[in-house]
Amino acid sequence: MTHDAISHTRPLRSLLDELPGARLLRGEPATPVAAVHHDSRLAGPGSLFVAIQGFTVDGHQFLPDVAAAGAVAALVERGHELPPLPESLALIEVPATRPALSAAAAWFYGHPGRELVVIGITGTDGKTTTSHLLTSALEAAGARVGRLGTVDVYLPGETGHVTARMTTPEATEVQRLLRRMADAHCDYAIVESTSHGLALHRLDHVDYDVAVFTNITSDHLDFHKTFEAYRDAKARLFSALDRAIDKGVGKHAVVNADDPSANYMLSHTRAEPLRFGLEARDADVVARNIILRPDGTNFRIVAPHGMAEVSLRLPALFNVMNALAAASAALAVGADLQAVARGLGECPGVPGRMERIEAGQPFEVIVDYAHTGDAVRKVLEVLRDVCQGRLIIVVGAAGERDPGRRFGVGRAAAEGADFAIFTNEDPRSEDPAQIVREIGRHAESAGRKRGTDFLEIEDRREAIATALAMARYGDIVVIAGKGHEKSIVYGTEAIPWDDREVAREELAKLGYRG
Ligand SMILES: CC(=O)N[C@H]1[C@@H](OP(=O)(O)OP(=O)(O)OC[C@H]2O[C@@H](n3ccc(=O)[nH]c3=O)[C@H](O)[C@@H]2O)O[C@H](CO)[C@@H](O)[C@@H]1O[C@H](C)C(=O)N[C@@H](C)C(=O)N[C@H](CCC(=O)O)C(=O)O
Numbered sequence: 001m002t003h004d005a006i007s008h009t010r011p012l013r014s015l016l017d018e019l020p021g022a023r024l025l026r027g028e029p030a031t032p033v034a035a036v037h038h039d040s041r042l043a044g045p046g047s048l049f050v051a052i053q054g055f056t057v058d059g060h061q062f063l064p065d066v067a068a069a070g071a072v073a074a075l076v077e078r079g080h081e082l083p084p085l086p087e088s089l090a091l092i093e094v095p096a097t098r099p100a101l102s103a104a105a106a107w108f109y110g111h112p113g114r115e116l117v118v119i120g121i122t123g124t125d126g127k128t129t130t131s132h133l134l135t136s137a138l139e140a141a142g143a144r145v146g147r148l149g150t151v152d153v154y155l156p157g158e159t160g161h162v163t164a165r166m167t168t169p170e171a172t173e174v175q176r177l178l179r180r181m182a183d184a185h186c187d188y189a190i191v192e193s194t195s196h197g198l199a200l201h202r203l204d205h206v207d208y209d210v211a212v213f214t215n216i217t218s219d220h221l222d223f224h225k226t227f228e229a230y231r232d233a234k235a236r237l238f239s240a241l242d243r244a245i246d247k248g249v250g251k252h253a254v255v256n257a258d259d260p261s262a263n264y265m266l267s268h269t270r271a272e273p274l275r276f277g278l279e280a281r282d283a284d285v286v287a288r289n290i291i292l293r294p295d296g297t298n299f300r301i302v303a304p305h306g307m308a309e310v311s312l313r314l315p316a317l318f319n320v321m322n323a324l325a326a327a328s329a330a331l332a333v334g335a336d337l338q339a340v341a342r343g344l345g346e347c348p349g350v351p352g353r354m355e356r357i358e359a360g361q362p363f364e365v366i367v368d369y370a371h372t373g374d375a376v377r378k379v380l381e382v383l384r385d386v387c388q389g390r391l392i393i394v395v396g397a398a399g400e401r402d403p404g405r406r407f408g409v410g411r412a413a414a415e416g417a418d419f420a421i422f423t424n425e426d427p428r429s430e431d432p433a434q435i436v437r438e439i440g441r442h443a444e445s446a447g448r449k450r451g452t453d454f455l456e457i458e459d460r461r462e463a464i465a466t467a468l469a470m471a472r473y474g475d476i477v478v479i480a481g482k483g484h485e486k487s488i489v490y491g492t493e494a495i496p497w498d499d500r501e502v503a504r505e506e507l508a509k510l511g512y513r514g
């Protein structure tokens with residue numbers, strides 16, 4: 001059966017059974033629903049509109065619009081004053097509409113997660129890389145895999161993967177994509193599960209079988225306010241395991257044993273734990289004989305399931321950790337260790353993660369998505385080991401995102417690079433000059449001098465051009481923060497942008513054309 005927004009309808013009555021505390025205020029239980037939307041601009045004829053009290057606007061104010069557009073029903077939150085509405089709109093009241101949106105989406109798409117083994121990956125850094133490595137590992141073991149995450153939405157056999165706008169989209173999109181994966185006969189769905197997605201109930205009805213925790217450092221405190229709340233949001237992925245139905249593979253909690261929050265994650269579930277790590281004594285899946293190269297890594301996986309040699313095409317020790325996370329998840333669901341090791345080696349890497357830009361220049365240019373202090377620090381440490389000259393970084397910090405990143409990025413660049421250029425990175429509604437100056441101040445407080453050790457160049461193209469022009473034989477220029485992204489956001493406008501393209505264009509101006 002193929003489910004699509006317009007190819008089937010479901011009677012409202014069956015939704016009522018799945019919504020705890022729901023009350024039909026008016027309308028017919030038999031009303032056929034042809035789509036579920038939380039955005040009035042998409043809610044057309046036959047739709048069920050879910051009104052959400054947002055951070056900026058109240059979705060309830062759009063109820064008259066959706067009724068006029070032909071919506072047949074709406075979910076509203078208890079206690080909200082409702083505007084006068086035509087009788088044609090059936091109304092269901094629920095205690096909270098964000099979780100109800102997730103329930104309604106899962107209901108409408110027929111609970112696709114129940115037809116798939118769902119592996120959720122959470123953590124501050126490494127989710128996307130781990131999910132790509134895991135895709136390769138499971139595919140090498142003969143499975144069909146779907147994946148949903150920052151860089152793309154991946155379905156087997158589909159050329160030109162759909163590019164994702166958000167890492168964890170809204171529940172309607174999550175469930176629609178899971179349905180596509182189930183209909184494409186995927187065995188596994190890998191779902192990058194962000195703290196925002198978990199906290200805002202976008203993932204409430206995903207039916208996880210495996211939860212993977214990569215690491216946690218302080219981030220997103222603009223949204224979560226405290227580290228504890230941020231950690232709790234991630235822990236929801238683990239408590240979700242106990243609620244999901246058993247699909248025969250058991251429930252597995254895969255954690256980075258080197259991270260101090262590993263046991264906290266495990267304390268939220270009864271699922272079978274599997275720990276990976278490089279340092280922790282209690283790690284079950286470990287890497288031995290690690291050889292780091294500028295363009296890859298070799299190591300041996302040692303697990304309760306046996307041993308296997310891995311030749312990873314991704315550089316850096318943190319990618320060994322990502323590979324261990326992926327291997328552990330694959331082993332947890334029963335994949336063969338030798339196939340897993342082969343699959344890890346086949347993974348070509350992730351666009352915009354440690355991506356080399358080659359135009360015949362006598363120095364290295366690397367584009368990387370590191371946009372937290374911790375990630376910038378780790379990237380610089382990795383590159384330092386292979387750098388024969390100066391390590392130059394171009395980096396910024398996004399507006400309307402955790403301001404703590406400005407400190408982290410400024411410090412990491414000050415301590416890890418020989419020269420830094422601080423620049424714009426999605427300022428959104430914030431003053432770009434102010435953000436750049438703030439990062440510069442943190443570099444200064446780490447003892448670095450403006451002009452001698454770092455520059456503040458707001459214009460990102462000019463910043464990249466300046467870094468490339470100053471680079472000499474043996475140097476490495478790392479352009480961090482935007483990775484694979486194809487736009488940069490000023491105000492509310494997303495302007496086309498690609499660090500990799502801009503680097504190539506600026507290298508061409510210097511006479512390097514590959
Ligand atoms: C902070 C945050 O996550 N905000 C999310 C939240 O927005 P909000 O509550 O402000 O929504 P709002 O604009 O007030 O609108 C309220 C409701 O009215 C509806 N509406 C609005 C306008 C209209 O004309 N008609 C209408 O019906 C909206 O569709 C919504 O249902 O709910 C919206 C609807 O689900 C999300 O789109 C929005 O994500 C915004 C776009 C966002 O940028 N989120 C980022 C921070 C995010 O979630 N990022 C993480 C990755 C983080 C990381 O690891 O780096 C991610 O998973 O992608």
Ligand SMILES: Nc1ncnc2c1ncn2[C@@H]1O[C@H](COP(=O)(O)OP(=O)(O)OP(=O)(O)O)[C@@H](O)[C@H]1O
Nearest residue numbers: 124125126127128129150318353368369370375379
């Ligand atoms: N295990 C890790 N520990 C620390 N840093 C990492 C790790 N893995 C990757 N990184 C760094 O973080 C950047 C982003 O990696 P990746 O996209 O895999 O993480 P993510 O968690 O998916 O990030 P986001 O949620 O922002 O998309 C990489 O470019 C790299 O610099």
